[in-house]
Amino acid sequence: MHDGKTTAGATAADTASVDAEPLSHGLKQRHLTMLGLGGVIGAGLFVGSGAGIAVAGPGIVVSYLIAGAIAMLVMRMLGEMSSAMPASGSFSVHAERALGRWAGFSVGWLYWFLLVVVLAVEATGAAQIAHGWVPGMPQWAWVLVFMVVFTGANLAAVKNFGEFEFWFATLKVGAIVLFLALGLLAVFGVLPDTDPVGFTNLTGQGGFLPNGWDGVVSGVLAVIFAFGGLEVVTIAAAESDDPVRAVGRAVRSAVWRILFFYVGSMLVIVTLLPWTSMEPGHSPYVAVLDSIGVSGAGQIMNVVVFVALLSALNANLYGSSRMVFSLAERGEAPKGLLKVVGGVPRRAVLASVAFGFVSVLLNLKWPDSVFLYMLNAVGAVLLFVWGLIAVSQLRLRRRIEREAPERLTLRMWAFPYLTWAALAAMAAVLVLMLLDDDARPQVLWSAGATAAVLVVAFVREWRTRAGAAGAAGTADRSSGR
Numbered sequence: 001m002h003d004g005k006t007t008a009g010a011t012a013a014d015t016a017s018v019d020a021e022p023l024s025h026g027l028k029q030r031h032l033t034m035l036g037l038g039g040v041i042g043a044g045l046f047v048g049s050g051a052g053i054a055v056a057g058p059g060i061v062v063s064y065l066i067a068g069a070i071a072m073l074v075m076r077m078l079g080e081m082s083s084a085m086p087a088s089g090s091f092s093v094h095a096e097r098a099l100g101r102w103a104g105f106s107v108g109w110l111y112w113f114l115l116v117v118v119l120a121v122e123a124t125g126a127a128q129i130a131h132g133w134v135p136g137m138p139q140w141a142w143v144l145v146f147m148v149v150f151t152g153a154n155l156a157a158v159k160n161f162g163e164f165e166f167w168f169a170t171l172k173v174g175a176i177v178l179f180l181a182l183g184l185l186a187v188f189g190v191l192p193d194t195d196p197v198g199f200t201n202l203t204g205q206g207g208f209l210p211n212g213w214d215g216v217v218s219g220v221l222a223v224i225f226a227f228g229g230l231e232v233v234t235i236a237a238a239e240s241d242d243p244v245r246a247v248g249r250a251v252r253s254a255v256w257r258i259l260f261f262y263v264g265s266m267l268v269i270v271t272l273l274p275w276t277s278m279e280p281g282h283s284p285y286v287a288v289l290d291s292i293g294v295s296g297a298g299q300i301m302n303v304v305v306f307v308a309l310l311s312a313l314n315a316n317l318y319g320s321s322r323m324v325f326s327l328a329e330r331g332e333a334p335k336g337l338l339k340v341v342g343g344v345p346r347r348a349v350l351a352s353v354a355f356g357f358v359s360v361l362l363n364l365k366w367p368d369s370v371f372l373y374m375l376n377a378v379g380a381v382l383l384f385v386w387g388l389i390a391v392s393q394l395r396l397r398r399r400i401e402r403e404a405p406e407r408l409t410l411r412m413w414a415f416p417y418l419t420w421a422a423l424a425a426m427a428a429v430l431v432l433m434l435l436d437d438d439a440r441p442q443v444l445w446s447a448g449a450t451a452a453v454l455v456v457a458f459v460r461e462w463r464t465r466a467g468a469a470g471a472a473g474t475a476d477r478s479s480g481r
Helices: 012-016 029-038 049-084 091-099 101-133 139-155 158-187 212-227 232-239 243-272 284-291 297-329 346-365 370-377 381-403 417-435 440-478
Strands: none
Touching: 029 158, 029 232, 029 243, 049 091, 049 212, 049 232, 049 243, 049 284, 049 381, 049 417, 091 101, 091 297, 091 381, 101 139, 101 297, 101 346, 101 370, 101 381, 101 440, 139 158, 139 297, 139 346, 158 243, 158 284, 158 297, 212 417, 232 243, 232 297, 243 284, 284 297, 297 346, 346 370, 370 440, 381 417, 381 440, 417 440
């Protein structure tokens, strides 16, 4: 386990050594691979991408390339650190080792808060779809069913979580592969009653960049947060049979394939349909399937989105429980959360689902007031987390190269230049969000939440040091010095 004594000044030999986790090691490579692939394929892609197309036009392809490149760099950094030092707290542990306890405390609690709030959005969205299928069952009852089912899955052996995610991700990946295949056939006019579309929709209606680079930038702001969720694979790797090799393989396979799925999907969509026909809030995937004559496209996509939401709910509950468990290991959360039964941190799971349930109730009761403030408070937290991952990697890479270079089995590309480039890109996104009227509240509320957590972290640090100094003074006096 990781105690609270780890500091930024620890040697690489100390920090790189990984004590045996008390958690189970029931996740297999196939679980991690599909978790990495499926973790970010959700409603943000299937439905939310319509908003990006509406502002960027065909240039949304460039927007996804830029956002995906940032996410890929972050995952490469995280993969480097996690393969060298696998831990259930992943980047929270890395931040503590690189920068001190305040950093591990801050990034860990911020990420936990992000997951349990987003969990409410996913549970509510899935319940809305299910209520549409079975109107006789109220929406709140569906939420209760989902929460109970996935709490049970996460309280059981970790392999149950892995199996849920494996099959959820398989369905989502299969849906995208089928969509890409049908789309390409339609583009070349191979499907019945279709003619080759050429590049008319890419170059018409204002050209490839109808709103210029401003539209591309707005598209980046609309889609970058859809890449959130990749981080969970590095948390899960600590519960695999071979964490070092598992996280490396999962990161390598996930980032390229996800970028292919995202960019490929967008390219098919804007090639087949005029971008001006896209409406925010409506799935462009449904529009494409309807246009090529797939009957029941809306219901098919409802099923896919439903599975995507449940998959994300399951993954977020898992990730939040492991993060708060890791915080408890290091003395940054109540020690009572360390109870492990059958390799599962059951109290950490229950604590996470309890707060998640509160978030769901707030979303159902006050979606436009209390819950909206909570959602805004985590709106830009992902970028803060990614930023700390980059800073941690800058610090730890030098230390590991100097004292334990054999642990660098997965290396960040073009270090340190691409790390600095990723940091600059994230800072630019935050500045652009501040300049955007719709995104500004998220940045301000998220900055407020981050500042509050940092204040608590520094107060804890100050009290710990003051207590240590007081104890040392008492010891000196008692020894007659």
